Amino acid sequence: MTAAVVARELSVTFESGGGQFQALNAFNLTVEKNEFVSLIGPSGCGKTTVLRCIADLISPTGGSVMVNGIPPRDAIKKRDIGYVFQSATLLEWRNVLKNVMLPLELAGVPRAEALPRAEAMIERVGLTDFVKNYPRQLSGGMQQRVAIARSLVMNPDIILMDEPFAALDEITRDDMNRWLLEVFAQSSTTILFVTHNIREAIMLSDRVVVMAARPGRIVKEFKVSMPRPRTAEQTFTDEFSRIRQEAEEALYGAATRTKVGE
Numbered sequence: 001m002t003a004a005v006v007a008r009e010l011s012v013t014f015e016s017g018g019g020q021f022q023a024l025n026a027f028n029l030t031v032e033k034n035e036f037v038s039l040i041g042p043s044g045c046g047k048t049t050v051l052r053c054i055a056d057l058i059s060p061t062g063g064s065v066m067v068n069g070i071p072p073r074d075a076i077k078k079r080d081i082g083y084v085f086q087s088a089t090l091l092e093w094r095n096v097l098k099n100v101m102l103p104l105e106l107a108g109v110p111r112a113e114a115l116p117r118a119e120a121m122i123e124r125v126g127l128t129d130f131v132k133n134y135p136r137q138l139s140g141g142m143q144q145r146v147a148i149a150r151s152l153v154m155n156p157d158i159i160l161m162d163e164p165f166a167a168l169d170e171i172t173r174d175d176m177n178r179w180l181l182e183v184f185a186q187s188s189t190t191i192l193f194v195t196h197n198i199r200e201a202i203m204l205s206d207r208v209v210v211m212a213a214r215p216g217r218i219v220k221e222f223k224v225s226m227p228r229p230r231t232a233e234q235t236f237t238d239e240f241s242r243i244r245q246e247a248e249e250a251l252y253g254a255a256t257r258t259k260v261g262e
């Protein structure tokens with residue numbers, strides 16, 4: 001079966017301030033269909049750069065990316081990829097319904113079909129009572145749910161999520177994690193999720209990939225075989241503590257090495 005994402009020997013060099021900056025080097029990652037993979041790593045290690053290469057927002061300097069066996073540009077045209085950005089990026093002048101309708105409108109889906117699809121998606125994110133609200137009338141967590149609904153409404157095969165819950169308090173984040181686990185369980189989607197939060201990464205993922213900076217690269221990978229559906233009780237299991245400790249060592253070890261190397 002074709003993998004959802006295959007990045008091979010990916011490298012990205014940016015021109016900056018007259019010099020060159022290598023943001024990614026020899027980055028290799030395969031995400032299988034229906035897999036949930038998290039990328040964690042210190043700020044600036046190239047997590048967003050990886051997502052941008054997969055979504056064809058930037059072209060890598062070297063190596064290749066394939067999405068469902070085709071180049072990212074073609075996957076985007078086929079609307080195979082959904083992208084949830086680091087901040088919610090909702091349109092302030094459109095209410096919840098109209099924000100979620102936007103991708104359908106852009107794709108030319110007739111309103112008679114688009115409306116029930118958007119309404120069903122809004123129900124799935126638990127915001128049916130708020131369809132007429134504008135983004136400023138929603139909490140941060142609700143805004144993120146609208147952004148996620150907007151990226152799910154086209155039924156993308158692959159969803160790229162860039163720290164979608166970073167701005168939320170811990171209680172809301174836990175709620176959103178539970179909710180995302182449900183969404184993932186109910187669909188046949190593949191998710192590549194960026195976070196700084198180890199607990200969140202382990203809770204959600206089938207695999208956690210730890211990156212280090214300068215140049216951005218993978219330093220370690222962990223398989224999380226805890227059964228689904230996942231529950232908060234699993235955070236007290238030996239497997240959870242073991243992965244958490246090893247991931248922390250990989251993460252902070254990587255961060256320390258980066259500092260020493262500077």
Ligand SMILES: Nc1ncnc2c1ncn2[C@@H]1O[C@H](COP(=O)(O)OP(=O)(O)OP(=O)(O)O)[C@@H](O)[C@H]1O
Pocket residue numbers: 014015016021023041042043044045046047048049050216
């Ligand atoms: N367009 C650009 N031009 C020059 N440098 C860039 C550009 N985009 C990113 N970079 C640099 O590449 C590195 C990786 O950036 P990236 O945004 O991928 O990091 P990140 O891991 O997502 O960080 P954070 O956790 O803070 O979001 C950073 O050092 C950043 O300054």
Ligand SMILES: [Mg+2]
Pocket residue numbers: 047048049086162
């Ligand atoms: Mg980023």
